[in-house]
Amino acid sequence: MAFSIVDTHLHGIIIIKPDIYGDERGFFMESYREDYFRELGIPTNFRQENHSKSCKDVLRGLHFQWDEPMGKLLRVISGKIILAEVDIRHNSPSLGQSIMVELSAENAYMAWIPPGFANGFLCLEDDTQVVYKCTTIYNPKAESGIYWNDPSLSLPWELYLNGNQPIISEKDQKAQLLEEWLQKPESLLF
Helix, strand or coil, X not given: CCEEEEXXXXXXXXXXXXXXXXXXXXXXXXXXXXXXXHHCCCCCCCCEEEEEEECCCEEEEEEEEECCECCEEEEEEECEEEXXXXXXXXXXXXXXXXXXXXXXXXXXXXXXXXXXXXXXXXXXXXXXXXXXXXXXXXXXXXXXXXXXXXXCCCCCCHHHHCCCCXXXXXXXHCCECHHHHHCCHHHHHX
């Protein structure tokens, strides 16, 4: 198989390592293969792909979509990030729990994030580029976010910011707390 599971988290997140074949010319890897991903239990019907480029200390997230709930297959093609995931599924045994995982162009890890997680990342290097396949089409009328520094999540961003302030969009600065989201009827869709 061209992929192996490195780790699993919070009843659904899978960290994947592709086989990389390198020599003096560079490297080759399969970044997606339907039959192998199906064997790993990862959906294979992706409907949209996104690509972002950010400078060091940019923090994006914690984002999610409830109509239609969106799963993501994410990888870093340049630079390095700390990926943050928060379980927002009402019936999950890990509701409200979070993880942080380093993904980089160097380690080539990919992350499968199923629907029901608020996700974001902090860029640790300039010119960091992230590509992710999505299981549904983006719906701006049914997307929201959890405040990146919600005290109930205890995400240790400061370990990675080295005393710097994160660069955050105005929208993300106004995001809600997890507790606020869980009171909304839409939160029951996960």
